[in-house]
Amino acid sequence: MAVCDVCHNKCDISEGKTGACLARKCEDDKVVPENYGMITSIALDPIEKKPLNLFHPGSYVVSVGSYGCNLRCPFCQNHEISYGVPKQLPCRYMAPEELADIAKEYEPQGNIGVAFTYNEPLIGYEYVVDTAKLIHEAGMKTVLVSNGNASVRVCEEVSEHIDAMNIDLKGFTDEYYEKVLRGSRKMVMDFISHAATRCHMEVTTLVIPGFNDSDEEMERISDWIAGLDGGRGAENVALHISRYFPRFHMDKPATDVEVIYHLAEVAGKKLKHVYTGNC
Structure with missing residues (x-):
């Protein structure tokens, strides 16, 4: 049995079992990533799809995903790989060296x-971390798209090898994070605060009617982002305000487009770079 310290769940994992994320396993009283190198999804995406609008705009990036997640968002658009049973998912092992070679192979197509x-x-x-080191050795860039629910220890270890991040700040109340998402707002904020001093940072907020769509909440989010990196967040950190569509277990009607545009105006009072998504 071992305790995992990667995220807020702090799972106490029995030998041979996995934690809440379905991807970290106890082997010989140590927690190891069972999903190491197990790739379920790979594509050459525009960098703006991450979304990153201020980091090498117009370029492409080889995007990869594995399986598992440490949140339980009822509106997850990737729930098949986030919450699916690993043995039933189509995936294959891809060593860090192979992924680095693929990235280099697509460099002529605009891949960074x-x-x-x-x-x-x-x-x-x-x-x-293992793959990012090889990507940097090849003279290319690394990007992380995450929910940010990870410990400062993990943040420090990862951010040293990442050039740009887009982190979800899904709301600005503990009640929403804990009861709806089963996450930790404080952990996400600590992660963003720390990483913003070490790499390029952009933030995404998915706006869901009745949960996080008030002017007051967007004012608090944008004010906090503006204060990142010693107050340089207002100029340097982009905020993506994204429109929700019914997905997975949540069947609320889609967010009104005008609400997204209005909240972007609210955020724009504090932030230089505000973008709308899914509109």
Whole structure:
């Protein structure tokens, strides 16, 4: 039995079992990433799809995902790989060296590197670090797209090898994070605060009617982002305000487009770079 210290769940994992993320396993009284190198999804995406609008705009990035997640968002658009049973998912092992070679192979097509995305990359942070080192050795860039629910220890280890991040700040109340998402707002904020001093940072907030769509909440989010990196967040950190569509277990009607545009205006009072998504 061993305790995992990667995220807020702090799972006490019995020998041979996995934690809540379905990807970290106890072997010989140590927690290891069972999903190491197990790739379920790979694509050459525009960098803006991550979304990253201020980091090498117009370029492409090889995007990869594994399986598992440490949250339980009822609206997850990638729930098949985030919450699916690993043995039933189509996936194959891809060594860090192979992924680095693929990234280099697509450089003539405008690829700048590798993005770790789709499921939650940080529950297999060891693979992220191992691969990122090789990507940098090849002279290419690394991107992390994450929910940010990871410890400062993991943040420090990963951010040293990442050039750009887009982190979800899904709301600004503990009640929403804990009761709806089963996550930790404080952990996400600590992660963003620390990483924003070490790499390029952009933030995404998915706006869901009745949960996080008030002017007051967006004012608090944008004010906090503006204060990142010693107050340089207002100029340097982009906020993506994204429109929700019914997915997975949540059947609320889609967010009104005008609400997204209005909240972007609210955020724009504090932040220089505000973008709308899914509109």
